[in-house]
Amino acid sequence: MVRRRVLGKQLRLLREQAGLTLEEAAPKLHFSVSKLSRIENAQVVIDIHWVKSMLDVYDVGGLRWTELLELAQEANQPGWWQAYGLGNNSYIAFETEASRLHEFTVSYVPGILQTADYARALMRAVPLQRTVEQLENEVAARIYRQRRLTAADNPLNVIVVIDEPALHRPVGGAEVQQEQLGHIAELAELDTVALHVLPTAVGAHAAMPSGFMILNFEDLDEPDMAYVEHTLGALSLDKAGDVTRARLTFERLLSDALDPTASLALVRRLAGGEFIRRSGRG
The missing domain is CATH 3.30.870 (Endonuclease; Chain A)
Known part of the structure; x- marks a missing residue:
């Protein structure tokens, strides 16, 4: 649960660094605004494919891409x-x-x-x-x-x-x-x-x-x-x-x-x- 919260915060930070509001980012990801908000607030299990899509939209690559995908995998491991x-x-x-x-x-x-x-x-x-x-x-x-x-x-x-x-x-x-x-x-x-x-x-x-x-x-x-x-x-x-x-x-x-x-x-x-x-x- 804690790692999911960490991941959500990182994804929100990347969205903000990309200069996108929730309302602007959601349609680019084919998400509703409420779904994107729930992801960023760690209120749902965050699918790794969602993370990949978000990293693409937010233009994130290299080592940061790898780190966040690893974090997403850790966050989804059953406790x-x-x-x-x-x-x-x-x-x-x-x-x-x-x-x-x-x-x-x-x-x-x-x-x-x-x-x-x-x-x-x-x-x-x-x-x-x-x-x-x-x-x-x-x-x-x-x-x-x-x-x-x-x-x-x-x-x-x-x-x-x-x-x-x-x-x-x-x-x-x-x-x-x-x-x-x-x-x-x-x-x-x-x-x-x-x-x-x-x-x-x-x-x-x-x-x-x-x-x-x-x-x-x-x-x-x-x-x-x-x-x-x-x-x-x-x-x-x-x-x-x-x-x-x-x-x-x-x-x-x-x-x-x-x-x-x-x-x-x-x-x-x-x-x-x-x-x-x-x-x-x-």
């Missing part, structure tokens, strides 16, 4: 998430193209750090109708995302801030939560993961109502995007003002949170048995 029944407008489609993720969660562990049992328990708690197959596909896709944390090529660098109460909430039961804490501790030792815990003792903080993510597409020269999950759905924000506000909020959370060393020590302590004792099982 791995589609095998799990997820669409191209899903959050995962954007995260897959990102180089960095900043995430704050209030009441649960970030998806990029979850175990299968923890993710399954979370999903079952949400009153959303799913078949067993759909549930297991979503769990599998969530776990698949973690491959990029250890990938040699195109790794995802993550900074997470977890509100401390999420570490004490027995999602799926005490045993599932303890396993989850151990998994966080393991992932926090990776070079790609920076773990921060926001202590309960901080009291009121900058993001009380909800968690959020910020995705950075540095390698694609695309602007950052903020993403908010809430009880009734999700919202993506790409306006500069909204993303700047999200970035400043995240920086404030980081300033209030424990550093990675202290955060890891807390998680290890809970994973080592303190969580079970607090849950009344020991």
Whole structure:
């Protein structure tokens, strides 16, 4: 989806450089104005033959021709998430193209750090109708995302801030939560993961109502995007003002949170048995 947006922007720029308006270019391409607009705004799958026609009309050749056709081919490749029944407008489609993720969660562990049992328990708690197959596909896709944390090529660098109460909430039961804490501790030792815990003792903080993510597409020269999950759905924000506000909020959370060393020590302590004792099982 992100590469399609990049391609659309490049095609719009080439049209403008050719001195053509939408209304002037569309008939030359045998497109309607609305179709050309949808292409440039990445609202449709962009057929490679359309791209060739546009490059001809805009008098583009040489290396630029080759680069844009390669980009069109990449943009049309099916994403791995589609095998799990997820669409191209899903959050995962954007995260897959990102180089960095900043995430704050209030009441649960970030998806990029979850175990299968923890993710399954979370999903079952949400009153959303799913078949067993759909549930297991979503769990599998969530776990698949973690491959990029250890990938040699195109790794995802993550900074997470977890509100401390999420570490004490027995999602799926005490045993599932303890396993989850151990998994966080393991992932926090990776070079790609920076773990921060926001202590309960901080009291009121900058993001009380909800968690959020910020995705950075540095390698694609695309602007950052903020993403908010809430009880009734999700919202993506790409306006500069909204993303700047999200970035400043995240920086404030980081300033209030424990550093990675202290955060890891807390998680290890809970994973080592303190969580079970607090849950009344020991």
